[in-house]
Each structure stands twice: as C-alpha cells, then as structure tokens.
Amino acid sequence: xxxxxxxxxxxxxxxxxxxxxxxxxxxxxxxxxxxxxxxxxxxxxxxxxxxxxxxxxxxxxxxxxxxxxxxxxxxxxxxxxxxxxxxxxxxxxxxxxxxxxxxxxxxxxxxxxxxxxxxxxxxxxxxxxxxxxxxxxxxxxxxxxxxxxxxxxxxxxxxxxxxxxxxxxx
Numbered sequence: 001x002x003x004x005x006x007x008x009x010x011x012x013x014x015x016x017x018x019x020x021x022x023x024x025x026x027x028x029x030x031x032x033x034x035x036x037x038x039x040x041x042x043x044x045x046x047x048x049x050x051x052x053x054x055x056x057x058x059x060x061x062x063x064x065x066x067x068x069x070x071x072x073x074x075x076x077x078x079x080x081x082x083x084x085x086x087x088x089x090x091x092x093x094x095x096x097x098x099x100x101x102x103x104x105x106x107x108x109x110x111x112x113x114x115x116x117x118x119x120x121x122x123x124x125x126x127x128x129x130x131x132x133x134x135x136x137x138x139x140x141x142x143x144x145x146x147x148x149x150x151x152x153x154x155x156x157x158x159x160x161x162x163x164x165x166x167x168x169x170x
Contacts, residue, residue, distance in 0.1 A: 017075055017131045021155055024126040025146030029115055035105040039116075042094035043161050051158050054087050062087030096162035097121060108142040121165060127155060 038058050045052040049069040056062045062082040069075050082090075091098065100119040105112060111130060118125040128145055130136060149155040154166045 017077060018133065018135055019075065020130045020136070020148065020150045021152075022128045022130075022141075022148050022150075023146040023155075024115065024128060024144060026144040028144040029104070029106050029113070029128070029142070032106045032108065033104040033115070034107065037103045037105075039101050039103050040091075040098055041157065041161075042091055042098045043096065043158055044090060044093055046095060046158050046162060053157070054082065054090050056084070056087055060084065094161075097160075099157060099161050106142075109140050111136060111140075113142070118160075122160060125160075125166065 039055055040059075041053055041055040043051055043053050051065075051067045053065045053067070054062060055065065062084050064080045064082045064087075066078040067075055068077075097120075099122065101116045101122070102119070104115040104117065106115055106128075107113070111132060114129045114131070116127050116129065118127075127149070130141075153159050154163065160166075
C-alpha cells in the first residue's frame, strides 16, 4: 500500500512531457530570470529508458521521481513528495556523483525555461530545459539559446551523474 501522500500524487496521474535541452549561447537570459531554486539531486536507479531520482530543493523539500522513456520525444513521469530526512538518508545510496545546480525560471512567449547553472565538477555548464505538452517551433525559441542537445545523451542529468563529463563541447 502506498503512503497517503503518495496516493494523492498517484491519483493525480502521471505527466506526459516533451523535453528539449539547449546549451546557452548568451547570458541575456539572466535579465528575464524570475526565480532561483538550489537543487541537489541524485539517482538511485538508472536503466534503459528509466530512472529513479531524488531531488532536494532549497534544503527544504524533497521529491522522488520515476521517469520512463518510450518511442518519440515524450516521457512518462511520476513524482512523489518524500520527507526531507528520508531523502537525506537515501543520498548515501546515490549512484555516481550528486548533481548540484541552481535552477532559474525564465519565461519567453509564455513558455517556462528552466536554466540550470551547474556547480562542482560540472561548474561552467549551463543548460536550458523546455518541458511542454507540445512541440515549440524553432522560430518561437529565445535568441539566447545555443545548440540543441536534446538528442545528445551526455547532457541528461542521469548521464551527468553517472558518466564522463561533457568536454570542450560545452
């Protein structure tokens, strides 16, 4: 049986998302940033087409996320709140490195971009993510976006936690 807080999240159903990732070409995004969240996240399980992640936000709240990939650009995602003390205990079971970053929210043409500024071993890496239920046409993307790395697995968070660091292609 699921805990009561998980039942609520389960009853709300899963979210289907189309996620695109971009490197940043210009720091102009900073002028439009309207929120910043300090994030520490780690992976408990990673397999072909699936991940189990714990994310701690602003050292105050934690979530457990299950992601499943299929054919095409969409993914199924299930997210559940986790007591902070339990999330901190789970960190001992992290696979690979713990990712530390500050996520900035930037809105452009009514779309929310999450711009992640990484720290530690990933210092200097800045990636913008756009998660939408639909595909945003390229002409509606902001000019400060750089190369689209959606299909480059090295830039996904699980790969950043488990794999070699992206090199000079940043």
